[in-house]
Amino acid sequence: MRPVLKSLCLLLLLMASLTFLYLHIWAPKPYATIDLRSRLHRDPGPLLDEQLLAPPKKYAHITFRLKEEVLELLPKNSCKCEVEPGMKLPFQKQLFGQVSSLEFAGAFSPSELPEINSKREQEYRSYQHSASTAPSQSASVLPPKCPSIPIIPLESASTMPLNQANLTATMGTFNVAAEVEGVKVTGEGEMFLSLSGPQLDNLNRQMQFVTYTNTLFHPNTADTVQFATDEHQASFIIHIRHAPTPKLYNPDEYNISALVTIATKTFLRYDKLRVLITSIRKFYPSVTIIIADDSQNPERIEGTHIEQYFMPFGKGWFAGRNLAISQVATKYVLWVDDDFIFTPRTKVEKLVDVLEKTSLDLVGGAVREISGFTTTYRQRISVQAGGDEGDCLHTRQGYHHLIEGFPSCVVTDGVINFFLARTDKVLQVGFDPRLSRVAHLEFFIDGLGILHVGSCSDVVVDHASKIKLPWRKTDSEKQYAKYRYPASGDDSVSTKHSFFYFKNRFKCMTGN
Template sequence: MLEQRTRRRSLKFFRKRLRPPWLLNSPVRTTALVLAVVSVGFLLWISWESQDFERPQPRIDSSRRPFAPTQALDPSRLRLLPKEKHSQLFRYNGLWLFPKKQCECQNVNHPGNYNYQDAYNPSDVEAVKARRQREFWHFQRREGLPRPPMLVAQPNLPFSYPILGVEVMPLHTVQIPGLALSGSGASTNQIILKASLGTLNSLADTPDDVVQGRGGNSLIISTNDLELLNFILQHVTYTSTVFRLSAVDIVSMELGNQVARFPVTIRHPITPILYDPGPERKISSLVTVATKTFLRYHKLQILLRSIRDHYPDLRVIVADDNAQPEKIDDPLVEQYTMPFGKGWFAGRNLAVSQVTTKYILWVDDDYIFTNDTRIDRLVDVLEKTDLDVVGGRVGGNLFQFKLLLEPGEDGDCIHWRAGSFHPLPDFPSCVVTSGVVNFFLAHTHKLLSVGFDPKLQRVAHSEFFIDGLGSLLVGSCSDVGIGHQPKSPISDPKEATAERSYRGFRANTQEQVRFKLALHFFKNHLKCFTRG
């Protein structure tokens, strides 16, 4: 204890002896000490900076050094990939899906591949092409094609403006969001807004010399007050003046020689078509079965009995173009007769037109319902995804195919490939594809919107999916199936005669094949078809 007290007294004594006299008990001693330390530090830094010796430098990776702007660029460095390498990129199923003026179909002489214009006499081809081109232009005009040109933003524009999402109904008004000027450095800012399919205005209450052209195609805003300018821009409105169901107006925003452009979409909303499934939401309230029958009543009766075994209250629509229709004795079957041999697709149109439920299940008249015919699973897929059509297995076979379209100026190339594009999310047994077998569930209104070409009277299947390409999103599920009635020997003479007659109608003649090829050439603006 005595040693500690002695040590503290010694330290106190040395501090007093080492402290300058002018700081002893001075009220400014702390401030003076701080200034002294700072001054010494500054002098040391100046001395260090003036020394001529090499200080450690950060390590620079010369391989990642930025390009010097003053360095001359060797023109040979600006080159594209060689054609043989370029042509190996962007391939899908062996097809080079890269933009080009004309598409080509390889091996058109191979069985199953077609050059569609070969269906015409060579002397008629040019006249047919001219008629087709005129109809194609009409189609493009009605569909708003070609689309508005691509918009490319200029670098370092002082504007902010919407690049997507401004939409207005025909003859309606919308406020344009996001318009602003960040500052131009000019003493007076003059912004000019221009539209072609509508008029412009601002909700801001300003003198006429500040905002000119209200309610016209050109709105001029002039002010040196940036805050006022942005307030006016924040309240600019666009009014559609042309009644179009779908169109795009390109609005420009100018400041001197700086121009920004953005799209305003004019679109009329589609009126909903809703189907009431009833309070219990039963399958029979959601789904109607439809089929087309011709010459095979014995097959149709087997199909109908199998439907009743599995779905006793399911409504069925039958399109019938037999010469001597036989009445079907079932209160839940609606039978619609047609002229004899009217055709496969005409019958489909008739059957679909009579469906009043949300979904339609299409089946052939020689199918048979089994325990795997789980309509509820197909309904679940359509209810929870954006698919329009979903198919299943038939007789254990899963038939699905892809249709790949290559645009071309003189007609498009279409390529048929077996299989699917990719799995359907959340449904492990399902995939996305382009076409399925004649066992599918579909949204009724989507089937009606595409329709079945009544010119195709006999064999036709992929033709419907070609017509629906770009309109129908199709899927296929392997966990739902339907049976195919066996082709066993027929002992009944009447049924045997009917089967022989049916096979005669089902076969495609060379003339019918030529007709279908010519139909695709003109109606679908197609050039050729490959199957691989």
């Protein structure tokens, strides 16, 4: 008996050691807390750099002559919609079209404008914060304008009497907004610009007036400019792109019904869908609910603030998501599965507060199962560059860091099927309609580099029970199970793998 007990003790000791090792490797480590909350934006002011016209004391003694024709092209925050006068030609309207000018403020009465402008400015500042990107050591050009180029002043201990700086571009031309005394400029209007002169201060002052105009246009690309002096060489980037057009929302009142639309996809489960809608109406009686439905024998769901869109039978999970979200007209969309149930803990306002006050694009909640277990499905996703065979996809449970001001919220890469998101950002990523019945993480993989994702554990939705005795299942439930839980050799699984391999260029995947 003793050898058996000894073997059992050794086995338990080994299992405990392995469990400790697993928890040590995979358990979340101490995370930092990062502040993602919005800050007040400083008014942009004029884009034309004031230092061009009012230089530092070091350069105040240097005289220059402004070139008005170049200054007119420099960007300023003072645009006007004015029709330029031109020659009147016979049949001008028929040949070239009617040139017109419209003022959109006329869509509102003078009494409405102050409130409209206040709301618009508030939404614009929120948009600027959510769309902001990390600063970079580069300049940007918005066609057809030309920016002045920020060039670091030269400093040299050289005794050479002549100082020279050269600029070379491949997608645009250089010019100068002013001519500085004592500096020779050659190559204006060309891709190669040379500045030379005996006084280093004068040369530095001249470089402050250098401008760049894009000539080879692409809506989102960059030109690498080479900068060379007698002693040094360097390069910097000029981004060539149109500024993104804002998409602002104007809710009549700042309430959930004006800010949020609830979207879901249903398939053969009308009993659960009706339970979901009833639970929503207990807490949000006027929020719009959008339903995408690809059932074989569709049933019409009646009720106020409900929109139901029918699809071909079995069209699919992600196709339905695309359809539902494409019809959302509010700033935010709350995605829910059709077998969820709202409770007093399903506080959508909390999720709205997170998105309104941070730079996050999407924030997930938590789902409580019938057993009482609650999950957030937080996933960290990363792609490791590979060779000709493709890249490596890695997914791990966990998150990147906590969010200051929201103690129950973290930043991660993937969340559960209960999330609130900025509608325009979800539409930007989209859902691959070829993924029919089994898909979830694929959306967040496609959203890498686009979506800033968070997760809050204090907003919880209940999950309807999945337990049902086999002999009590209806025909619809049996048919649903056939589509929802495919066999291991089902084509849907191999389809997902083929997408990862070809569409995303992954050769393999690791995860837990």
